[in-house]
Amino acid sequence: MADVKPLVEVRGLAKHYERRGNPFVRRRGASDVVRAVDGVDLTIRRGEGVGLVGESGCGKTTTGRLLLNLIEPTGGQIVYDGEDLSTMNTTQVKEFRKRAQLVFQNPFDALNPRFTLYRSLVEPLANAGVPEDEHETRILRALERVHLRDAERLLDKFPHQVSGGQLQRIVLARALVLDPEFIVADEPVSMLDVSVRAGILNVLREAKQDLGLTAVYISHDLALVRYVCERTVVMYLGRVMEDGPTEDVVERPAHPYTKALVAAVPTPDPQQEHVALPILPGRPDATAVPSGCPFRDRCPEAHARCAEEVPAAHEIAPGHVVHCHLFES
């Protein structure tokens, strides 16, 4: 895989938000700048499924939106298939919007409630200038991909008339209808019940395989990411902590934060051991990020250097990178 040219290359990506000044609320030690994403490097190869995991506020959703050029970065660079996203002209941006698609988190909000499902599916095709006589075949093909049963019967219905699972399949079909090569799915199943969730996850896996899609899945759920992604990127307070093959990251987590994260995931096995979490109390606060390593104030293995220097990337195995001073060779 190493010789394949990456589809997406991200260097030093940053997105800072200015906090709106509320004269009545002032929190001690808090800064006016929220560093949502703060220096992320990421290489996504063609056909790869990458999971972005981390807790609320770690910057995973912001990173996903930056990757799709939906918001402008404060710093850094995203190169998509050799083209810098920030310097694309209007025609190129339009082309990019066809090739890269977002799958929304909440299927109940993702579609216009006043559109029939059919109209929601036609819209992207019409916007992209796909000739009208191709619409039906393209829609049917996308619906087949997502295994929507009784599709013909459902297409005249409105979003509130179908179940959450059916709706999420439509949302997925809508993202696939333009035959994209890159999709970003932000918590694609978090709103769904377990029994329905499994079906959507299988559709995601299949679609990725059959279409050779490159996909970024954003999720707080490590078990889900393990199911659909070959690679896992763990984020904490706007930075990447660990990045590597999913099996390595889950089975042999190296970064102290990843260790805590993996240990915290409950499994449906009643025999699982109750081990103490290797993490100090506290919680991530994006308005008061510690100097040096952002995780150091909760890290059980932190030492003096962690406050002084942002840890560099250390490759501990092929393709497995850890941002932690402990791994300095």
Place this chain on the structure above:
Amino acid sequence: MLLETNDLTIGYRTASGALRAVEGVNLAIPEGEIVGLVGESGCGKTTLARSLIGVMAGNASIERGEIRFQGRDLVSSGARYWKDRRWRDIAYIPQSAMNSLDPVYRVGDQLLEVLIRRGGMDRAKAKRRAAELFELVGIEANRLRDFPHEFSGGMRQRAAIALALALDPKLVIADEPVTALDVIVQRQILDTLDDLQKRLGISVLLVTHDISVVAYVCDRVAVMYAGKLVEEGSVDTVLGSPVHPYSMGLMNAFPDLGRASRTLVPIEGAPPDLHDPPAGCRFAPRCPFVVDACSEPPAIESVDETHRAACWRIGEAEALRKDASEVTTWQT
């Protein structure tokens, strides 16, 4: 049994007609155990949990059945008796701790209100107790002066637990206590809950959609589907060797971080509309193991002494379990 429901049936009047959200449920909560009540959206688990404290939505009513707390039926004992049990004997932590705290009052004042008005303590004693409760759930006592918005999600959940424990109840009902929380905070809250249950010897009814949460802290589990209790037993048996096809389906559909290679098995279809539920087994329309008998509703029957399930094919469970783990079994 600390609490036992008998044929409990709860109906709602809605704009589109009457429906029964809970039907004929026999749930048992033993003393000193954590019981998980698990099921998917709309299965009636929250309706059931709320009915136990006698606080229900305005259009809901108990149509029949009993709720026996320490042997005495609460439904027929009158509103006054039931109200006296609330907080003192049975405490309830609502879904999302954000909602159980009033945003315009300091968290400590909300605790004091319960301690003084319901617990009959004087102010000085109540203040000492409030500090003690905060310590118990792992929040520094000086945070009693904070407003709810100054708390993180995990701290709000802890405060809600402190509130529930205020008057030393025997039973705490926690509705989705960790659902909106990040995984590390979730684990810390579950550990706190587990620890408190052991130290105080209370019983806990933990309502959740997440079987991994059940596996982690519960002793027993009751599985609900479309208003009915379909399986009940110790966590080890129900999650380890489920007997009801729905429980099997839930286990096989659940991503397990510990078992990567397994293919997830979805349950095709969707739960029935409770305005017009199927006449027989409610899971039959989605069940791959349907036989003729399933057109009649199965009663809940004993599998062994501590394990019960409502399925006509209890005896064949082992063979069904094997088939249930294949995706193709469910695609009919």
